[in-house]
Amino acid sequence: MTDPKPSTNDIFAKIRAKAAASAAPESAVNPEAQPAVSAETAPLESGTPVAAPRSTADIMAAARAKAKPADDAQPAAAKPGSTSDILAAAKKPAGSAPAGSAAPKSPADIMASIRAKAGAAPAAATQAGESVLGAAAPAAKIDPSKAAGLSAAEMIKAARTKTDGTPVVPAKPKIALPSKPLPGKSAAAKAKPEVGRRSMLTIMVGAVCTWVVLAWSSMIAASIVSLLATARFMMPNVLVEPPTKFKIGPPNDYAPGTVSTKWQAQFNIWVVNAEVDGSPVIYALSTVCTHLGCTPNWLEGEQKFKCPCHGSGFYKSGVNFEGPAPRPLERVGLRLAEDGMLEVDKSVKFQKELGQWANSSSFVGVT
Amino acid sequence: MLNPHPDLTASVLIGLGWYYLILFGMNLLWTFRSYKHDGEFRNGVPKASFWAVVTAVLLMTSAYHFTYPPDGFLIFMPLWFKNFFNAYFSNPVLYFFLSVGGLVFMIAAREWWIKPTVAWVLLNLSLLFMGLSLTDYDFRQIVGKPDNVPIVAMLFIVAFFTWIYFKRAVDNDRRMDEGRPLFEQEDNEKVLVWPDLVYTELICMVVVTAVLIFWGIALQAPLEEPASSMKTPNPSKAPWYFLGLQEMLVYFDPWLAGVVLPSIILGGLMAVPYIDFNKLGNGYYSFKQRSFAVTTFLFGFLPLWVALIVLGTFLRGPNWNFFGIYEYWDVHKVEAATNKNLSQFFWENLGGIPKGSGALDILLRESPGILLVLGYFFALPPLLGLTVLRTYFARMGVIRFLVFSNLILWMAILPIKMLLRWSFSLKYIVGIPEYFFNI
16 A cells, blocks of 8 residues: 555565464464465464565465454455365364364365364354355455556455455355365355255255266267167168179180189179189189288289288189188179170179089089 | 489489488587597597598588489499398398397397497498488388388387487496496486476477478378279288288288287286286386396387388388398299198198088197197196296286286297298198188
8 A cells, every 4th residue: 555556475465464463373372273284384374574475375374374263353365266275264163163173184174174063053154154255355454446556466356355345244255166165165154054964965966966867868868879870871772882793794705714804893803714623614703802801913924813912822713822811712603694694693602611612603614 | 225213313312412411410410429528549549530530431422422423323232232132131031030139139239239339330330221222223112102201210219219228227237236326316306397398398399390391391192093992002001000910910810910919919018017026127227127028028019010010111012022122023023922721731641631511520620720729828828837937927826927928928929920931831720711710
């Protein structure tokens, strides 16, 4: 106020000085009551003026010290910035109670102290609410509304102090509280002793369970629907695929001892005219490698099918002889149609290792 | 007459000129470092003078590349060396044994090659070898492919990180022998996340982005013709990081090499922390205290993964045939690779393979392979536990030891199968194509 434009550090220094002054007797009586914030808070609480706050821990300690005396009408120094602030402020009435003077170390402790307080005396609960609000309200002393040039931080502070003049109502603090301590504290702040904590808990748990169940069941339902929609895609209305039965010309298109690759690109078959067990036959081989499904190449010079992926090799007969392919190429159905043309039926496969190459539908004898 | 596959062209020489210029810059910096740290020869001449000479030669080499026409150019890989290399080194067996031998040498001679000067000489030699090889047309076709640039980079990066590991491990081993504190304890200067770590990460991010942008602009994306189920490119190669897997597929059935082995690799790596009973080497580098773990890992990583990637990338050509690094990728190269199943080998001497397609006939036919595999996975672990790995068995307990020994055996099955294929043309130990079961 003397300084028209106090810096943030100034404000903090004032807060701390005031806090230290008011906290001095208390901390002198019960130094252990200070929660384990840090060693830096020690000089503050013994009333030593320090030029500038060193850390967030300082400010928090100051806020807590301010909130310490239960009957202190002055609002607390700063808005609590964190969970630990709020918890510290809430813990205060419990701390002033005869038994609970130990510093809470864990959320469980805090919850326990709040619960004890709420269960013991409704008045204490009211105080807790007040103190929470008190902690939430900024320092009135530093109200800089008269000052001309205000820094941004001061404006914010001024905005916060507006609640200072209004009567203290044990309403919900405007701070976004973390979810865990919230139920216990709001139960305490509402100061409704007729609502037992057990029934309160039941209501909360029931509500949470409902939402969880709802969320999960809707997610599962949505997943099932999308799964069904995906399954529907497996059965298309129209399948655009080359026909499985087609004619490839008369047998004398295929000279004895040759492999024809002319249908490879269109129908994925090779047509071979070769001798099998002494008699010349024509058969159609599928161009799918039996190792991993690549398309081998017919190498005329080497008289073999050779796969470019892993080097599997097949004789002209389709029998595998090199590389990793575990079994021979598959034959597809072939017959001599009534009009004298060869007709391929790709819907049937003939595998040598199953003895199916003996099947008369797998080849056409050349006369 | 115009050679369609010229070894030397003007643009190649310009590129190599830049290559040697970079080498020159590197060695210039090394000369300064050597002058500061390396001291002198016995006669009082600083050791850096050697590097000064090397640097000067590299500068002249670079200038020679920039200025001289391709005709009558003198610095290239000699033909006799290329022929020698193609004739004797384009062989997967030799390649595999060389990579394993390299690993053994790396571990045995770790005290030697971690010395900065030795490592620098090795780096220079490998770069010179690459520079000379780049004068060969076929080598350039393979190494210069945009696909393969990351693999060339990976080779140097893997070597560098292995070197870092061995350097610090050997240093710590020495400290422990002499009773001095570990490097990590002595140099435990802590730094802050902000700014030290965040700044480092920011710089790395910027550098990586710049490299990627430069890379994306300088090298064209290796796009091919539209995919077709009717036509498979020849050779057809997986993405580079899967080439080790593709090489594994050459020796195994797809479900084994494509499904079972990768799952075991992943699951086995996850199981390592639960198997490892050695509490030493935690938080610091050490080789002596973890020699088994490090050797096993390096064997699985270097010869069985990185070397197979290199094999698949540079040495596998059309029809998945094996080609030397200076060899023309001839689509019609004929390689005798006829192979047989174990059952064929076994029954041929005993009067023919049992015929019949019933389940019992098949079991009889494949019984030698099945017994071999069962013995490998069920009889070998207890045997190992009672003999070679007795201390491990004692410290691990039954279940952990069985998991451990099975993982080791699964890892060993890959080189074993490769060697069997190469040496005996063995296709499958158990081959039941009727039921898609091949091992």
